[in-house]
Amino acid sequence: MKKNVLIIGAGGVAQVVAHKCAQHNDILGNIALASRTLEKCEAIAASVAEKGSMKVAGQICCFALDALDVEATASLIRETQSQIVINVGSAFVNMSVLSACIKTGAAYLDTAIHEDPAKICETPPWYGNYEWKRKQECENNKTTAILGIGFDPGVVNAYAALARDEYFDAIDSIDIIDINAGSHGKYFATNFDPEINFREFTGRVWSWQNRQWTQNRMFEIKRTDSLPVVGEQTSYMTGHDEIHSLSKNLDVPNIRFWMGFGEHYINVFTVLNNLGLLSEQPVKTAEGQEVVPLKVVKAVLPDPSSLAPNYTGKTCIGDLVKGQKDGKEREVFIYNVADHKEAYNEVGSQGISYTAGVPPVAAALLVAQGIWDVEKMVNVEELPPKPFLNLLNQMGLPTCIRDEAGERPLNFS
C-alpha cells in the first residue's frame, strides 16, 4: 500500500492529473505539485480548489523543482513523503526522475518515452536506449516503474493485452489509430508541447512489420477508416512509443501507429519542416545570436493549455486488431471516445490532455491498492488490463468495442 503523490510537471496533462488525484485523495493521500515554474503549479492548485475536486479534506502543496536534479527531486520525494511519483513533465527529465524514485523507493509512472534533447528518432526499440537499461536496477531495488501509462502509449497497450487475452488465439496485426476530430478554432496549434509534438514527425517513421523494424517517411503512408462517432477519418503512419514495447512483449508480427492529420496541419508542418524551422540544432542569426528554430516556433504558437476553453468536438483512439479466434478470422476495434468540452468542464483541460492525464491516476490508484505495485519496471501490456480499464470506465474514459456484434461499451466488473 503506497500513498501520497508527487506530480512533476505543470502543463495541461498535469492539470488533469492533479484534478483526478484530488477526486481520489481518500486513497491517494496528499498531493504535491512540482515544476520549474512555481506559478504554474499554483494555478493548478487554485483550479483544484475552485472546482472543489478534493474528495476528502487533504493537502495540495506546490514546489519549484529542476527535475533534472536527481538529489533535489529525491529530497522533495522524501520531504513530501510521496510514495508515488507521476512524471508528466518534459520527456527530457524521465531518467533523472526515475533515478530519484529508485533512490527513495517511490513508485515511478510516466506517460511518454525519455528523450535526449539533442537527438531525434533514435534506433528502435526506443525503450532499449534509456528505460530498459535500468530494468535490473529497478528489480534489485524493488522499484515499481510503469512506463508510458498515458492514453497512447498506455491505455492502447492495455487494449492490446485485452485483445490478446480475450478476443484472439493469434493476432496478425494491431493498428493503433489516434484521431482528434476536435477543433480549437486557432489558425494552427499543437495539442501538447510543440517541441515534443513536432519531434514525433520530423524523423523517420518506425513501424513493426513482418516482425521487423521498417522505415518510412512521415506522411508517406496513409489510411482512411470509418470510425465510431467521429466518422470517416484519414490518418498517417507515425512513429510512436508503444510500438517499441508491444513489438517485444506481444507475439504480433505487425504493429503500426496511425495519427489523424488534416490537410491544413500537414501543410503548415511541411512548410516549417522544409524550411528547417523544426530543427533542434541551433542556427546563427546575421547578428550572431545562436537560436534553436524549434524553440522559436514553440514561442510563437498558442500555449496548448490555452486551447481548452474553446475546444469542441471529440477524440477517438483505439486498437484495430486482426487475427484468428477459434479457427476463424476476426477483427475488433477497442476504443475510447472523449469529448473536449466535457473534459474542460470537469477539469479545465482539453480532451487530449484529459485522455493523457486520467490513465496515470488510475494506475496510481492500482499501485496504491497493491494491484499494480509490481516492484519492477514494466510496460503497460505486462500488467493485467481489466482492473485498469474498469477503473477508467468509472473515471471518465470508458472502453468500447466494435466487432461482429456491433459497437458497445465494455464492462469488466
Add this chain to the structure above:
Amino acid sequence: MKKNVLIIGAGGVAQVVAHKCAQHNDILGNIALASRTLEKCEAIAASVAEKGSMKVAGQICCFALDALDVEATASLIRETQSQIVINVGSAFVNMSVLSACIKTGAAYLDTAIHEDPAKICETPPWYGNYEWKRKQECENNKTTAILGIGFDPGVVNAYAALARDEYFDAIDSIDIIDINAGSHGKYFATNFDPEINFREFTGRVWSWQNRQWTQNRMFEIKRTDSLPVVGEQTSYMTGHDEIHSLSKNLDVPNIRFWMGFGEHYINVFTVLNNLGLLSEQPVKTAEGQEVVPLKVVKAVLPDPSSLAPNYTGKTCIGDLVKGQKDGKEREVFIYNVADHKEAYNEVGSQGISYTAGVPPVAAALLVAQGIWDVEKMVNVEELPPKPFLNLLNQMGLPTCIRDEAGERPLNFS
C-alpha cells in the same frame, strides 16, 4: 565631374555594382567596398579580379564599416577620396550614410527607401518620413542625392517619366508590374534579404488611386497579364517605394505596383505570417531567450546570393501606362527582360540582383559626367530619363516597348 566610388554593402546587389563599376573604372576611378563583414567585400573583390572586370588598371579596396556610424562613414569617404557613394547596404543605414555624404560633399545614391527596423509600413508618402525631410539640407550643401535608383524603384520611375514626356498628353494610370519567371530550384528562397523582402508584404498595401492613398491587405487584389517573353503571369497589388514619389511628382491619378507570386510562395508566406514568424517584434522562448522570429527565418533560408549559380529563366519588369495622346486613348508597356543565367555568367549574380545593381552604376556614370549631378535630393522621375535609359541599353538592361505597333527595343541615341 566626380570620381572614385564607395560601395556600401556586400550582398548580391553590391556584387553587381562592383563588377559594373569595374567595367567603367576609366570614368568612375577607384572602387572602395565597405560592409560590416570584411570577408564579404573581399569575396566580391576576388570575383571582380577573377572575371577580369576592370576596364583599365585601377584600385579596388575593401573596408570593414558600421554604416550606422556617421563619423566612421565620413572618414572612410575622405580616406578613399570617394566623390560618389552607392549605398546598397541594409535599408536601415540610408540616413546615416546620407549624413556622411552631406558632411563630405559626396554624391549619394541608394536603391531602396530608408526603414526603421522597429516599424513596418509607415504612413504614406514613405519618403516623407525620412528622406524628404532632408531635401533642404541637401540643397543648402549642394549634395547630389538620387533616391531609389535600382530597377524598381529606379528604372521604372524613368519609364514613367519617359511615358509622360514622349507617349502621352495625359496619363490615367501607371501599373508597375514586376515578374520573376525564373526558378532557383530550392524549396523556398527570397531573391534578396528576407528581412527586407518579407517586410514589404506583412503590412498594409498602399496604392495611389483616384489621387488618394488607398489601403488593401496583401494578396487581396490580383491581376493576370499576358506579357512579353514571360507570357501569362499573375501578380498581386503590393506596397512599393516608387508609388510614394511618383504620386507626388507626376500628375497621374492611379499608380499601383504589382508583384508576381506563385502559389507556393504565397502558401509559405501565409503560413509563416499567420504563425507570427515574420514578426520583427521579439518573442521569448521557454528558456527565456529573446529572439526576433524574422531573424530566425532569415537564418534558415538560403542566402540569396547562393541562388545565382543554378538560377534559370527570365524577369520582366515594366510600366503599363494608360492615357491619352493627341485626343486618342492609348496603352503602352515599357519594360525590360533580363536573364538570370546571363547575369550570372557576366557578374556572378542572379537576375534580380543584376536588375537592381546595374542602374545605380549607370546613374553614377551620369553623376561622374555631370549630366545627373544635380546638387540636390531628387527621385528618378525628376531627372531626364533618356541619357539614363540609353546607358542601360549599353550596360545590359535594354528598354523595350509594346504599343499599337507591337514589341520592339527603344533606342534614344
